[in-house]
Amino acid sequence: MAWNAPVTQSVGTLITPAIWNSQIVENLLYLKSPPITLMDSLQTLTTSSSSYVNVFETQNIVTAAGGRVLLMGLGYANHNESGVVELHLNLTVDGVDDVAGSDGYVRQYLQGTGREPFVMLYMSDTLSPAMHTFRLRAKVIPIAGTTGTVTITTRRFWLMEV
C-alpha cells in the first residue's frame, strides 16, 4: 500500500470518495503496515578478514513513502581460538560500503573462545520510494598479535520504513 503525500484542504472543498480513499484509507493502511523486510535463521559467517566482508547476502526493502529505514540486526559472535580479537560490524547502504567508517557501528571484544551477543540499530537518511539495499558487514582485528576466526550468527535482521 503506497503512501500518498497529504494535501491541505480548503474550506468548502468537497471530500470525494477518491480523496477520502487516497488521503485517509490508504495512508492509514500504510501507517498500520509499512514496508518491512524480516529475516531470521540467517546463514552464519566464519571469517578472519581484517577488511570488511559481507556477513550475508543482500537484503532489500522497497520503500513506498520516501521515508527513513530503521534497521535492526541481532545475534552473537564466537571467537574460535584463545586470545583476544575485536569484531567490528558495519553496513553497506545502496552500494555505499561501510557507512560508519573504519570503526563500524558495533565494536566487540571477543576473549578466549567466548561468545558475545551483538545488536545493531541504524536509521537511514530519507530515501526515495524505490528498492534499497542493505548489507551487514564484519571484520576481525587481532589484538596483541592474536589471529583467529570469528563465527558470526545473525538471528534476526529486519528493515522497516518509518
Add this chain to the structure above:
Amino acid sequence: MQTLEFPLPEAANVSALDRAMRARFGDRISGISVAGDVLMVHVLEPQDDDEDAALDVLAAHDPDALTPEQAARKTADDAPARAAAIPGWATWDEAETVAWIEDNVRDLESAKQVLIDMARLLVALRDAQWPGLAIEAERVTKK
C-alpha cells in the same frame, strides 16, 4: 579487494586454513571467510596466480592438523583429567596433604616423587589457567 571463492572441503579446519593461507599469501590477504559450503579468500593485492596458489593450499590441507592455538586449547581442556589422575591430589584438603607428606617423605627418592606429583599438578593448573602462555612466550622471545 578481490574475493576468490572455492568449495569448502567436507572436513575442513577453518582456523588452520586461515593460518596456511596467510603463510602462503602473507599480507596480500585480509583473511578468509566461510559461509555454508563456500570458502572465500579475501585478496587485497591480486596477482594472476592467486587462484592456483589458493588451490595448492587447499590440496595440502590436513583438517586434523591443529593450529598452535587449537592445540593449546585442547591441552587446556585435558588439564582437569590430568590433574584428577594424580593420586590423592584431586581430593585431599590441606590437612590431608600435609599429613601425607609427613608420613611418606622419608628420603630423597620419596621427596622426588612428591615433587613430581606437585609439578604435574602445577603444569595442569598452568595449562588450564593460561592456555596461550607458551604461544605468548614464543612471541615475546621472537621480539
